[in-house]
Amino acid sequence: MAVKTNCVKNGKKYYRLAVTLGRNSEGKLIRKEFYGISKSDAEEKRDIYLNKINSGIKKDFDKLFLGKTINNWLIEVVKLSTKPSTFDRYYGIYKNYIEDTTLSFLKLNDVHPTDMQQYYNNLKKKGKTSSVIFNLNKLLRSFFNYAVLQDYIQKNPCLANKIKIPGDLRKEKKKIKVFExxxxxxxxxxxxxxxxxxxxxxxxxxxxxxxxxxxxxxxxxxxxxxxxxxxxxxxxxxxxxxxxxxxxxxxxxxxxxxxxxxxxxxxxxxxxxxxxxxxxxxxxxxxxxxxxxxxxxxxxxxxxxxxxxxxxxxxxxxxxxxxxxxxxxxxxxxxxxxxxxxxxxxxxxxxxxxxxxxxxxxxxxxxxxxxxxxxxxxxxxxxxx
The missing domain is CATH 1.10.443.10 (Intergrase catalytic core)
Structure with missing residues (x-):
């Protein structure tokens, strides 16, 4: 029986399939393609990849912690689908405002909008700008969309109708300067x-x-x-x-x-x-x-x-x-x-x-x-x- 393929890459025939891994912070779908010499070969590579991402995660949803899961998502999903400069910006937000904070040690399925609102309010009290908090929430909202898609949680706690960014983004906007x-x-x-x-x-x-x-x-x-x-x-x-x-x-x-x-x-x-x-x-x-x-x-x-x-x-x-x-x-x-x-x-x-x-x-x-x-x-x- 002839091996079934559906695409040609670099002059060679492969079977290609793709999976959706979630959405990035702009709301665009994150997709990854897998190539094999046959359909079963491509499926095996897909399963190995997904198992690697979810290793030790999907077995015990109630034991997932926010910080570690976001870190895995950034490295295993976001890093593969964004520009290096974009990933660096996202990872910097994680290192500065999520890792080693009270957020990081919350159980994923226990996170409630009130937890996020309190954290954002505290950041504002500490002098962080509304713009910084807005970008943090943007990243978290994207992650929680992924978590919902993966059945880790039921609802996204960072949606716009559930969270209010403290302060006024419009007032914080810097007036541009020009050369005379x-x-x-x-x-x-x-x-x-x-x-x-x-x-x-x-x-x-x-x-x-x-x-x-x-x-x-x-x-x-x-x-x-x-x-x-x-x-x-x-x-x-x-x-x-x-x-x-x-x-x-x-x-x-x-x-x-x-x-x-x-x-x-x-x-x-x-x-x-x-x-x-x-x-x-x-x-x-x-x-x-x-x-x-x-x-x-x-x-x-x-x-x-x-x-x-x-x-x-x-x-x-x-x-x-x-x-x-x-x-x-x-x-x-x-x-x-x-x-x-x-x-x-x-x-x-x-x-x-x-x-x-x-x-x-x-x-x-x-x-x-x-x-x-x-x-x-x-x-x-x-x-x-």
Missing amino acids: DSEIKLILNAPEDSTIKFIALSCVSTGMRRGECIGLKWNDIDYVNNEIHIRRSAKTIAIYDDNMKKHYIPTIQTTKTYESERDIPLPTSLINILNKIKELQNIRKEKAGESYIDNDLIFCNEVGELLDDSNLTRSFSRFLKRIGVEYKHIHCLRHTYATKQFENDIPLKTVSKLLGHKSIKITADTYTHVLKRHKDKTIDILSSV
Whole structure:
């Protein structure tokens, strides 16, 4: 009897099946695929994997503790289905606000919304922001959705209709800062040809995120259509080994959201800057010789490797100090770009697309005060006729 297969991978025939492991913090299904030389082989691999996840768990539901079960879920499920940077953020929340806390030692099937509410209220009293508590609840809500799906518990105790985040998220929202025209001129005219200067000018003239900027390659610059193709992002991420020890590695990854992969205008003023970068890069190549690895990156270190963005904030701070500009976070360059677009009457929808926001609401919420200024400029139609 011929072996039944249903897919081809790397030129070989396999039987493939998939299982749903739950949902991530964005509500998207977490799915994992298993491949075997036959259906029974794939099923066996699936069962081994699920048994590994649930080892010592499903046997005694009443003995499950919240902390240990969340830890297992993060390592065995979430780690496999999210970006390393996303997993690092989630795992950091777990280490800071769940592990070794009163929550951790609650039995899973005993957790009640009042337990969660009391814990959140205590965090607020200790000075934690509503934003921190909101993100903690978001992670816990996702975990409890998984726990319900796995029949560990009957109901999710962290649903929105059961929990109230203490404080006011709207009041805690920080007002964005932008660079003044005089400060932008000082950056532009800085008497140095440094990487951080060129990154700053690229970000403020295009609105790119810093990761998108340092992930740019020369083939992303379309001089024919005067466009910049944003297709990736660079970030120094935390990689966890089998012992959950953290290692930091600069890496290329996908853009923040699907909408972040976009084409934006290539400003005429940036072309001269790109030409200058190219000249300096050619000098570096000659100096480095065979040590130089050409990755086609626009912004790279002396031997062509990806920049470590963890040092970027410090480099930017020192650069601003050298030229006499008051410190603002490097992300404020992006805010400056967006604000300038609004001040020049570019429509909200267009600015949202230029920034690569997931929705127009994000843009509107971020730049509320700028939009309000423009709303105040509107005329009274009846009084003008």
